[in-house]
Amino acid sequence: MFSGIVQTIATVTRIEHNGENIDITLRSKFTGELHIDQSVAHNGVCLTVVSIDGDCYTVTAIAETLQKTNLGLLEVGSEVNLERSMMVDGMLDGHIVQGHVDTTAICTSVSQEEEGSWRFAFQYEPKREEFVTVEKGSVAVNGVSLTVVNSKTGSFEVAIIPYTFENTNFHCIRKGAVVNLEFDILGKYILKYISLFKK
Numbered sequence: 001m002f003s004g005i006v007q008t009i010a011t012v013t014r015i016e017h018n019g020e021n022i023d024i025t026l027r028s029k030f031t032g033e034l035h036i037d038q039s040v041a042h043n044g045v046c047l048t049v050v051s052i053d054g055d056c057y058t059v060t061a062i063a064e065t066l067q068k069t070n071l072g073l074l075e076v077g078s079e080v081n082l083e084r085s086m087m088v089d090g091m092l093d094g095h096i097v098q099g100h101v102d103t104t105a106i107c108t109s110v111s112q113e114e115e116g117s118w119r120f121a122f123q124y125e126p127k128r129e130e131f132v133t134v135e136k137g138s139v140a141v142n143g144v145s146l147t148v149v150n151s152k153t154g155s156f157e158v159a160i161i162p163y164t165f166e167n168t169n170f171h172c173i174r175k176g177a178v179v180n181l182e183f184d185i186l187g188k189y190i191l192k193y194i195s196l197f198k199k
Helices: 063-068 162-167 185-198
Strands: 008-018 021-027 039-042 045-053 056-061 079-084 103-112 118-123 138-141 144-152 155-160 178-183
Touching: 008 056, 021 063, 138 155, 178 185
Parallel strands: none
Antiparallel strands: 008 021, 008 079, 021 056, 039 045, 039 079, 045 056, 103 118, 103 178, 118 155, 138 144, 138 178, 144 155
């Protein structure tokens, strides 16, 4: 389980194809604190550390993960948001994030606000009824816990403060970029529960 509070940005150093899967090697500030078989969120995707070599480590993304996320678009030099799993007694500074990306979205606009923040708009295909956002609710974008504004069917916006812009890969996101979305797990359960009584 994660909280959507990005701890550092990693840089992709190598990508190797292994059948339908890919092995992604990254360099991060906390590689020395990792161990094999540990779960780490990469752009919001929970992946397992399979090897460690100096300040670099490797994870494997399977075909299904590549189909449902933006990890298949990574290149050497790409910046990736990282978050280690929460401790049981840790503070939930963001919201409950499972590391199970629901779908991807396209950035439709980026604008800088007068007060120094940025406004990002995203559009996605609402393929399932639980793929929804609510005004002032939570959503994870590339693993970053954010508050939804201007919530509509298949689209929403988020406001990004300077700290988040500089310390996550939001500074790399441009119009047309593909991002990972994980919708609020509580909302998904409620909508699923309601749908059972509609049948």
